[in-house]
Amino acid sequence: MPYGSEPPQLLRQKLFYKGRKFNFDVNRYRLPNQSEGEWECIRHPGGALAVPLTQDRKLAIVRQYRFATQGRLLEFPAGTIELGETPESTIEREIQEEVGYKASTWKKIGEFFLAPGYSDEIIYAFLATDLEQLPQHLAQDEDEDIEVILMTPEEVEQAILMGDMTDAKSIAAFTLARPFLFN
């Protein structure tokens, strides 16, 4: 992965917003090709995502309200990496909170940049197996509005191709999980 191999030269930085989960700043850079310009950036601690596969070969998906899209999206469970967490500990927590499962086996399937034009967020993607349903769902984050749906890998592939699953990180993670789902 080419991350960090060619840092730009920071000439000036202005912080416009400091938030709970990320900051937003505007930067004047000199790039490796010597061109100069201003670029805006969400500064994000990164996110972790699970493709959770149950014993009877179903994927646990969440249908989640997103204010930015003014509707509900089908997504794999994911969350922002909090202070002191590793990607693994973040997603172990999120999968319990969002879908009510505990996974015993975790396999890293890849990492990718969500929106490299204006965000430094990296998503760390895992396949979660040996799932055990928790007796009671842990408390959800207050600002989340989430329903859990079980679908076969074939149904998820169809949902992507038919335009029913329209979240980029979930489509990308499904693609990274494919070799482990169809064989």
Add this chain to the structure above:
Amino acid sequence: MPYGSEPPQLLRQKLFYKGRKFNFDVNRYRLPNQSEGEWECIRHPGGALAVPLTQDRKLAIVRQYRFATQGRLLEFPAGTIELGETPESTIEREIQEEVGYKASTWKKIGEFFLAPGYSDEIIYAFLATDLEQLPQHLAQDEDEDIEVILMTPEEVEQAILMGDMTDAKSIAAFTLARPFLFN
């Protein structure tokens, strides 16, 4: 697609940044489930992306410097929809500027949300075929630093699985194009 089916109630909005390509604001909303909170949002006009397939079954990919990742990423050609453009006209322009090809056949393969946790950007994805190489590459955007690479669909799939193509929108678009690439 559930876009717009359940708009939240906007209680307060503060614009923090007005940029060339997008704005950034912070909003107090009441969601359909009646919970209230503050959410930050990149307000983006949308992007268009092409999966360009040449006559000899190669995909035209760009290797592009991204300040946010401090390195070069493999991506499908894409660009921000500018004022007065349709997604089709944006990507017809971008494919000429970025990879030096003109495509005669365009097929919409899907649309998806890039980062629905903090951005309203929609990516409109197209398969571009009947490509004709332009005699000379049009002028590139000044802040871009781009190299064009031709790869077979099998090579792109391997690049995704091996972690060499790590751009979420490109991985998602490849997945939408799959049924048209392998048969």
